[in-house]
Amino acid sequence: MEKCKITTHDHVKERDVLAGYLSNGVFHKVCEANHYMKKEKGYGIQEDVIIKLYVKNCRIVRLHLPKNKGTKDIPFNLYWEAQSKYYGHGKQRFVKLATSYKKELF
Secondary structure, eight states: OOOEEEEEEETTTTEEEEEEEEETTEEEEEOOGGGOBTTTTBOEEEHHHHHHHHHTTOOEEEEEOSTTOOEEEEEHHHHHHSOEEESSSSEEEEOOTTSOOHHHHO
8 A cells, every 4th residue: 555645734834734644554744853742742633634544544643753763653543532732733632652552552
């Protein structure tokens, strides 16, 4: 299966931006250090992107962390079940990176 681009509209930049890629049920999101939300202890995904991923049967969100810190796989259902938050850049859902996900995968 080939990669499917997932985009969202950035209301601040007034243009569509790449949110990540979906491939074989895994959403790949490249994270930037300045996008880390300290209050939420994680990286957000735009509400419209969550809905697109749900429709396309996403199973895993793979965060590609900045500064060569590797990747973190998070079950999509944790994002799906998270409450939407608004911090000025559209509604987003957050999952804390400190959470243990291993038990959620099996």
